[in-house]
Amino acid sequence: MIDIQLLHTPLSEKACLDFVKTDDVGGIVVFVGTVRNQTKGKAVIRLDFEAYEPMAISEMRKIAILAVEQFSLKKISLHHRVGTLDVGEIPVVIAVSSAHRKAAFVACEFVIDTLKETVPIWKKEIFEDGEVWVSATP
Amino acid sequence: MNLKVLCFGITRDIIGQFEYKLSLPSEATVADLKNQLSIQFPKFATLKSLRIALNEEYAEDAMTLKENDEIVLIPPVSGG
Numbered sequence: 001m002i003d004i005q006l007l008h009t010p011l012s013e014k015a016c017l018d019f020v021k022t023d024d025v026g027g028i029v030v031f032v033g034t035v036r037n038q039t040k041g042k043a044v045i046r047l048d049f050e051a052y053e054p055m056a057i058s059e060m061r062k063i064a065i066l067a068v069e070q071f072s073l074k075k076i077s078l079h080h081r082v083g084t085l086d087v088g089e090i091p092v093v094i095a096v097s098s099a100h101r102k103a104a105f106v107a108c109e110f111v112i113d114t115l116k117e118t119v120p121i122w123k124k125e126i127f128e129d130g131e132v133w134v135s136a137t138p
Numbered sequence: 139m140n141l142k143v144l145c146f147g148i149t150r151d152i153i154g155q156f157e158y159k160l161s162l163p164s165e166a167t168v169a170d171l172k173n174q175l176s177i178q179f180p181k182f183a184t185l186k187s188l189r190i191a192l193n194e195e196y197a198e199d200a201m202t203l204k205e206n207d208e209i210v211l212i213p214p215v216s217g218g
Contacts, residue, residue, distance in 0.1 A: 050146060052144070052146050052191065052212070054194050055191055055194040055210070080217060091218065092218050115218055116216070118196075118215070119217045120146065120212050120215055120217075121215060121218075122146060122148075122213070122215060133147050133151070133213070134216035135186065135215075136147065136186065136213050136214050137185060137186060138184075138186055
């Protein structure tokens, strides 16, 4: 019912979608995060992601379990990537399925919002003239 | 007691290494560790937050550290 993966290789939206697709679901929502080419008007060259891997996986699993319980999901697939990502590449994919669409929309947003607060993954933005750990300082 | 702390993200840049060894009195708590780090590395004060993970779980400030704990510094996370 729950598929959690932390990968060093490119993510597949289709793999997540296929995992949650079953005959008893009425709606599937997929969120795909992508690397944007700028932040606050400054050109981003690439992002470096790193994770405290065992805990990142266990925290991702906690969120997925909570989402399944709270929104009565049928299935959930949550994949996150680590390593160096270029503009346009995909750091995160979330696919959720439920009997009705509303729960799937709300659950998907809950999962990405919570992931950004609790999962020990960090990204560094690389600019032409420097680099910065995102959100580390006010 | 001798402790080993693993440093991720900006905490590795501040400390300058991934594995940092330090010594604290036995029965020291998570809060004691944070205090010690902020004295040794004043730049920790510039972080939005600093959490400590003990054995792959977020730890409360009052929790007591043990010599063989896996202690990890968790600066503000930014996945997604």
